[in-house]
């Protein structure tokens with residue numbers, strides 16, 4: 001099987017929500033393809049397709065959930081490998097990350113958290129459906145540099161603004177770098193709410209996080 005065929009197979013297995021086949025194909029692919037390529041070129045296109053089919057009424061919530069479960073199963077194979085690759089990296093900063101209030105989409109946020117970890121950040125992942133006060137409470141507790149908030153839906157992105165408003169209300173706005181991202185979020189939105197940075201992909205997020213931190217530390 002060529003690399004492209006392997007990635008196509010993984011895409012199809014995730015779209016159909018077949019956990020066992022997804023894991024088996026990923027294990028095979030790992031002999032030749034690195035974890036990030038598998039995520040970006042096999043798994044993310046699967047979720048795009050699932051989203052398209054859902055919005056066209058071709059599949060329903062249970063199928064979308066099955067695809068997400070297949071994704072999570074595969075990540076149990078990939079995440080340890082990715083983290084091991086970053087183990088020797090020196091600590092560069094601390095991030096508190098989560099998906100905003102009323103939003104339970106975690107897949108994108110989990111990739112960002114994993115990649116930040118491999119890049120040398122100490123990552124505190126709060127999970128999903130996180131209110132602004134909890135982001136800030138945790139950031140204060142662990143003396144974070146960065147608060148990173150994921151929002152995947154048009155109905156939940158406004159809760160990213162909430163984080164900035166809460167920070168301002170508590171006189172803490174300048175203490176933290178606020179990074180936003182997620183399906184519907186873009187640079188225009190980030191500018192509008194006064195976030196410090198935006199990442200279209202997880203890899204962009206890591207790059208922006210590093211740049212902003214270096215600038216803040218005067219490097």
Ligand code: B12
Nearest residue numbers: 051104105106107108150153154181182183199201202205
């Ligand atoms: C899987 C999925 C689900 C799963 C989530 C399971 C889970 N454990 O996460 C389940 C089935 C639970 C679900 C539920 C719902 N979903 Co849904 N879901 C999806 C789907 C198919 C994939 C999302 C995903 O994981 N994408 C893959 C990841 C890798 O991409 P990503 O999240 O965008 O993340 C990348 C970047 O955005 C970025 N990033 C993400 N976060 C951050 C954060 C920072 C700081 C940075 C820098 C970068 C960054 O990095 C990631 C990697 O590059 C999308 C379709 C789509 N195309 O996105 C719909 C989608 C998001 N869902 C949608 C909807 C409507 C719903 C429901 C309301 C459906 C319903 N009727 O109940 C519920 C809402 C539940 C809730 N309250 O949150 C809509 C949202 C539409 C909108 N208006 O915004 C979408 C777009 C589908 C559609 N086309 O209609 N969903």
